[in-house]
Amino acid sequence: MIDAVVLRVAKSAILSKFDGSYSFDKETLLDKYPFLKKKGACFVTLEYSGNLRGCIGSIIAHRTLLDDIISNAISAAFKDPRFNPLSKEELSNLNLEVSILTPPEILEYEDYEDLLKKVTPFKDGLILNYGSYQGTFLPQVWDDLKTPELFLEHLSYKAGTNPSVFAYHPSIYRYRVEAIEENFDEVLPL
Template identity: 65%
Template sequence: MIDAVLLQIAKHAILEEFSSAYDFDKVKLLQKYPFLKNSAATFVTLEYDHHLRGCIGSLVAHRSLYEDVFQNAKSAAFKDPRFHPLNEKELSHINIEVSVLSEPEILEYEDFADLLTKVEPQLDGLIFKHKGYQGTFLPQVWKELQSPKVFLEHLSMKAGLTPLVYEEHPDIYRYRVKAINEDFEKIPPLE
């Protein structure tokens, strides 16, 4: 039930951009599912026929679970700078994934070789921070970048730096996610 309501919120956030007919009683929803008021960090990922179509999220909890899913779904659909805004004709090809993140924890390591041994493939999402540069990969990225070395090298490049930056000992944080996904059209409407 928890999984379904998060997907429903993401779907609703997108649909309301196309029509005011998707109004619902937010107060009633929050009364029915009080956990939605808890602070949480989420990512919402959209795929069009199994290809990335938008992905926006929060690394640190700074608003309610409801607001975070709602706003990140809207942003993934309409504000991801890598893609043009989603149009209604695409909806039948869209898959929505909502990832709820654990609180990030710093990874202590001696050097790059040591860091490689501390990263857990398939499980860890990682945040890279160094001198104003930042990037993250959700654990789902392990499907494409399967070794810790390749994963970390690409993470540094996503942050705008080269893999040589690991000689400067950047901060690396680990988090886990609970991810749920479904085809857009199979997600029932919010009640």
């Protein structure tokens, strides 16, 4: 039930930008699904024909889960700076995923070798923070970067630095996600 509602909210938010008839009453949704009232953080990922098409999200919960899903769905579809805005023609080959994050927790480690041992592949999402450098990878990235060494190396690049940053003991935060995905066409709008 929760899975279907989360995907339906994301799909309807995207469709509402193409057709105003897909708008929905937020208060009714919040009354019917109280979990959407709680502060929550999520990422919305779009894939077109198996390739990344947009991915925007929040690391820290700072608004209701409902508002976070709506905002991140619209941003993933139309405001991801890596891609042109989504076109109506792309909807038929689109996959929609919403990942709801647990609150990040600091990962205590002694050195790089200790960090490698404490990272849990295919479960941990990680945030690297060092000075002005910050980046995150969702746990789904483990599908492409299957070892802790590769995962951390590429995370450092995403943060705008390089693997030498680990010599300076950057802050590493760990979180988990509940990922819900479906072919866009198969998700019923609200």
